[in-house]
Amino acid sequence: MEKIRNFCIIAHIDHGKSTLADRLLDFTGSVTEREKQDQLLDNMDLERERGITIKSHAIQMDYVHNGETYTLNLIDTPGHVDFSYEVSRSIAACEGALLVVDAAQSIQAQTISNLYLALENDLEIIPVLNKVDLPSANPEEVTDDIVDLLGCKPEEVIQASAKTGIGIEEILTAIIERIPPPKGNRDESLQALVFDSVYNPFRGVETYFRVVNGEIAKGQKIKFVATGKSYDADEIGTLKLTQIPKNKISTGDVGYLITGIKDAREVKVGDTITDSANPTKNPIGGFEDVKPMVFAGIYPVDTEDFEDLRSSMEKLQLNDASLVFTPESSAALGFGFRCGFLGMLHMEIIQERLEREFDMTVITTVPNVSYHAYTTKGDPEPIIVNNPSDLPDPSTIDRVEEPYIKATIITKADFVGNVMSLCIEKRGQIVNQTYLTPERVELIFDMPLAEIVFDFYDRLKTVSKGYASFDYSPIGMRTSKLVRVDILLNAQPVDALSALVHFDNAYHIGKKMCEKLKELIPRQQFDIPIQAAIGSKIISRETIKALRKDVTAKCYGGDISRKRKLLEKQKKGKKRMRQVGNVEIPQQAFMAVLKLND
Numbered sequence: 001m002e003k004i005r006n007f008c009i010i011a012h013i014d015h016g017k018s019t020l021a022d023r024l025l026d027f028t029g030s031v032t033e034r035e036k037q038d039q040l041l042d043n044m045d046l047e048r049e050r051g052i053t054i055k056s057h058a059i060q061m062d063y064v065h066n067g068e069t070y071t072l073n074l075i076d077t078p079g080h081v082d083f084s085y086e087v088s089r090s091i092a093a094c095e096g097a098l099l100v101v102d103a104a105q106s107i108q109a110q111t112i113s114n115l116y117l118a119l120e121n122d123l124e125i126i127p128v129l130n131k132v133d134l135p136s137a138n139p140e141e142v143t144d145d146i147v148d149l150l151g152c153k154p155e156e157v158i159q160a161s162a163k164t165g166i167g168i169e170e171i172l173t174a175i176i177e178r179i180p181p182p183k184g185n186r187d188e189s190l191q192a193l194v195f196d197s198v199y200n201p202f203r204g205v206e207t208y209f210r211v212v213n214g215e216i217a218k219g220q221k222i223k224f225v226a227t228g229k230s231y232d233a234d235e236i237g238t239l240k241l242t243q244i245p246k247n248k249i250s251t252g253d254v255g256y257l258i259t260g261i262k263d264a265r266e267v268k269v270g271d272t273i274t275d276s277a278n279p280t281k282n283p284i285g286g287f288e289d290v291k292p293m294v295f296a297g298i299y300p301v302d303t304e305d306f307e308d309l310r311s312s313m314e315k316l317q318l319n320d321a322s323l324v325f326t327p328e329s330s331a332a333l334g335f336g337f338r339c340g341f342l343g344m345l346h347m348e349i350i351q352e353r354l355e356r357e358f359d360m361t362v363i364t365t366v367p368n369v370s371y372h373a374y375t376t377k378g379d380p381e382p383i384i385v386n387n388p389s390d391l392p393d394p395s396t397i398d399r400v401e402e403p404y405i406k407a408t409i410i411t412k413a414d415f416v417g418n419v420m421s422l423c424i425e426k427r428g429q430i431v432n433q434t435y436l437t438p439e440r441v442e443l444i445f446d447m448p449l450a451e452i453v454f455d456f457y458d459r460l461k462t463v464s465k466g467y468a469s470f471d472y473s474p475i476g477m478r479t480s481k482l483v484r485v486d487i488l489l490n491a492q493p494v495d496a497l498s499a500l501v502h503f504d505n506a507y508h509i510g511k512k513m514c515e516k517l518k519e520l521i522p523r524q525q526f527d528i529p530i531q532a533a534i535g536s537k538i539i540s541r542e543t544i545k546a547l548r549k550d551v552t553a554k555c556y557g558g559d560i561s562r563k564r565k566l567l568e569k570q571k572k573g574k575k576r577m578r579q580v581g582n583v584e585i586p587q588q589a590f591m592a593v594l595k596l597n598d
């Protein structure tokens with residue numbers, strides 16, 4: 001145990017966490033030339049393309065220091081707010097953290113939020129000033145910022161470049177000398193923290209754990225405390241670049257477990273693994289079921305593909321436990337699913353995976369958050385509204401509550417005015433404003449979650465010319481004056497276009513929606529009126545003018561086979577249209593409410 005160090009790397013997005021991880025693996029000889037690939041730890045295709053770490057993983061390195069061989073377990077943490085619960089569990093599995101700060105960008109919102117998580121878990125923090133090779137680096141100033149933030153000494157901040165290799169040896173020495181070895185008792189009953197799980201189509205769910213007390217042995221009957229289910233530990237081992245099977249993993253160490261579980265939902269991040277016959281009396285605290293934050297309908301473009309979509313979603317759920325879905329039907333779109341996601345990024349990932357891995361073409365409806373409605377009947381339990389059409393009749397509603405978040409934004413002093421106006425427009429209330437340095441300001445707002453789902457992040461980047469970072473955490477439900485704005489096409493309500501919005505913005509949004517839909521819906525052989533309504537009251541109207549008669553596609557010579565090829569190519573894009581009544585609606589129209597300011 002004395003020779004083990006468990007650590008993670010925490011950083012704001014793009015500050016160089018994955019690059020540093022690669023460099024550490026490289027330096028400790030944990031990777032052979034053949035295995036060298038950029039960003040080794042991001043092994044899902046999608047992750048690599050998007051350049052973000054979606055799922056946390058762990059990897060073990062051996063390093064000789066002063067003649068002694070140490071085992072270093074690096075636990076990788078996801079960098080995006082959608083996956084913050086996973087960050088917190090990875091952090092809980094460590095004794096120390098490398099806090100990576102970009103020497104040009106300095107401290108950003110997620111630097112601070114991840115640091116707080118690490119401090120809450122009593123982690124030893126090793127500050128690393130990364131990218132010192134950049135011409136735009138500002139090492140002295142940023143070191144001062146870090147010293148102010150941590151209250152550490154300037155000489156404790158390690159200057160490094162994950163790109164050129166500066167400072168890597170110093171970082172490894174610091175990991176060994178500054179981070180304490182794990183504590184715990186080998187003789188106690190098994191207690192291991194699940195900090196991640198990965199679905200493998202051939203071997204089932206692989207569970208990643210850190211042993212806090214006791215030992216886990218191959219073949220042992222183990223139990224997951226939160227789910228109450230028992231399994232045989234068919235295979236256990238440590239994680240190098242490949243899995244190394246072992247007979248036993250002891251207190252303080254990190255490993256993987258394979259039990260033949262086929263459904264990702266049976267393994268919950270944050271759960272405790274214990275011995276089935278002699279269970280621990282103290283499961284590791286802080287476990288919570290992860291709740292979806294954003295909901296949207298997913299419908300097949302072809303109504304006949306509903307069953308295919310169902311089986312694709314079920315398969316996807318086997319390897320992504322945070323995806324939830326229930327069947328729903330829409331008058332406009334037919335049968336589909338209401339799906340819950342951790343956030344907007346998660347939603348995009350699911351949609352992309354459905355298309356790439358399962359070859360589905362789907363329509364996604366306007367995302368919304370989960371509301372609580374209370375009727376005048378005085379029911380003790382709220383009605384959960386995950387779809388605007390589930391909102392009870394307005395005349396029976398006593399009040400509606402919506403989820404609120406605490407938003408932390410760090411920006412340059414020059415942009416404070418712009419950022420404030422944006423947050424206030426988004427119904428934010430300022431809670432605190434702190435000058436971190438004379439140029440850098442931290443703003444804290446209470447804001448409705450729904451407002452950040454709707455284009456907040458892009459707008460924030462625009463109003464701050466890119467100099468703003470953002471992080472949020474949920475703070476509970478608050479009563480709001482919310483109404484449902486319905487959209488009628490050709491006098492027919494299209495339920496999939498309805499949105500719940502704040503009363504004060506309803507007229508404005510209704511008007512914008514009509515204008516946007518007019519742009520997006522192709523002209524047809526007849527006039528199409530577009531109306532926005534609250535209840536039976538029409539609040540806005542536009543008309544898509546009919547095409548003039550015989551503008552039917554003319555063939556202007558040219559090579560017909562080439563034209564056909566082109567048409568083939570366009571088909572996929574074109575297919576993403578839904579016929580609602582006699583109007584064709586393209587996918588973008590369903591997301592129009594998100595893009596009212598474009």
Ligand SMILES: Nc1nc2c(ncn2[C@@H]2O[C@H](COP(=O)(O)OP(=O)(O)OP(=O)(O)O)[C@@H](O)[C@H]2O)c(=O)[nH]1
Pocket residue numbers: 011012013014015016017018019020051052053078079080130131132133134160161162163164
């Ligand atoms: N010049 C320079 N560039 C670096 C250095 N470290 C990382 N980068 C670059 O910075 C960018 C972001 O690095 P990543 O390692 O992907 O950042 P990350 O923090 O892992 O990002 P997420 O996984 O999305 O959280 C990449 O283009 C890297 O090549 C460095 O020391 N110097």
